[in-house]
Amino acid sequence: xxxPDGFLSVPVAGATSLVSAVALVVACGRSQAAFGVRRAPILxxxxxxxxxxxxxxxxxxxxxxxxxxxxxxxxxxxxxPWAGMLSMTTVFIIQAVLFADGGITALGANILNAGVIxxxxxxxxxxxxxxxxxxxxxxxxxxxxIAAAISVVVASLACAIQLVxxxxxxxxxxxxxxxxxxxxxxxxxGLITGGVLVYxxxxxxxxxxxxxxxxxxxxVPVVSILLVAGVLSLVxxxxxxxxxxxxxxxxxxxxxxxxRVEVPTPFADYENESLGVIGTSIAxxxxxxxxxxxxxxxxxxxxxxNA
Numbered sequence: 142x143x144x145p146d147g148f149l150s151v152p153v154a155g156a157t158s159l160v161s162a163v164a165l166v167v168a169c170g171r172s173q174a175a176f177g178v179r180r181a182p183i184l185x186x187x188x189x190x191x192x193x194x195x196x197x198x199x200x201x202x203x204x205x206x207x208x209x210x211x212x213x214x215x216x217x218x219x220x221x222p223w224a225g226m227l228s229m230t231t232v233f234i235i236q237a238v239l240f241a242d243g244g245i246t247a248l249g250a251n252i253l254n255a256g257v258i259x260x261x262x263x264x265x266x267x268x269x270x271x272x273x274x275x276x277x278x279x280x281x282x283x284x285x286x287i288a289a290a291i292s293v294v295v296a297s298l299a300c301a302i303q304l305v306x307x308x309x310x311x312x313x314x315x316x317x318x319x320x321x322x323x324x325x326x327x328x329x330x331g332l333i334t335g336g337v338l339v340y341x342x343x344x345x346x347x348x349x350x351x352x353x354x355x356x357x358x359x360x361v362p363v364v365s366i367l368l369v370a371g372v373l374s375l376v377x378x379x380x381x382x383x384x385x386x387x388x389x390x391x392x393x394x395x396x397x398x399x400x401r402v403e404v405p406t407p408f409a410d411y412e413n414e415s416l417g418v419i420g421t422s423i424a425x426x427x428x429x430x431x432x433x434x435x436x437x438x439x440x441x442x443x444x445x446x447n448a
Contacts, residue, residue, distance in 0.1 A: 145401070164257050188436035239408065246400070310391050
């Protein structure tokens with residue numbers, strides 16, 4: 142659900158950028174009080190994993206693919222929607238700047254949809270569903286999986302509304318089209334989110350919030366992230382994602398070609414012609430490392446003053 146340049150009008154792009162900027166300023170302040178430097182490695186690893194996982198598109202139906210959005214997973218693993226917002230924002234900035242994935246002019250909208258709306262919808266629904274399910278930690282993957290699926294649909298609705306407000310597509314067509322395809326993608330989101338949380342609860346509880354646990358080491362999470370970014374990315378589905386498919390079907394995909402603002406990068410679209418297939422692996426590894434470093438640095442900056 143990476144909106145490219147050209148899909149949004151200047152007023153919509155400007156307004157979403159302003160809202161996202163204000164939200165992130167608030168998130169930095171709240172994370173300073175709630176997150177802390179002790180979990181800086183967790184913020185870095187979570188951000189790197191989400192970047193890597195977003196490279197792995199899975200087929201859904203009708204020649205369409207989807208990938209993990211990750212907002213709910215970030216908020217749950219980090220124990221704070223504020224920290225989840227910072228993690229998702231870091232991913233989107235790195236994707237847009239280093240890999241031309243998502244428009245520079247649409248960056249505010251992408252952050253708002255996936256880094257603010259999806260995070261908060263996933264967080265609030267997870268807390269609500271877990272209480273309804275009895276509050277057991279064992280029910281967390283189920284609650285988070287359902288919430289993650291719904292968060293994708295809500296984020297797609299926000300994206301569709303922005304397209305309508307921009308005059309890009311008719312509401313009667315784009316709203317059901319976006320929500321329909323993202324219901325299917327949301328199912329994948331829910332399964333991945335729940336599966337990751339089941340694994341972490343059993344194998345690496347130190348990576349989850351709650352009781353204070355000593356960090357148990359870097360090897361397994363780092364190797365896992367590098368495998369996803371460098372190996373699984375090579376077998377990702379080549380089908381267009383949900384937004385691309387809708388744009389093709391409704392015939393506004395060419396708007397992205399008319400207005401494209403790029404920062405010069407040798408790995409645009411996660412490719413490098415001179416490197417062939419290995420270019421995708423290098424791009425994935427580079428992005429995962431950059432995501433970890435940026436998020437780790439953010440955790441250091443927003444640490445509590447008495448830390």
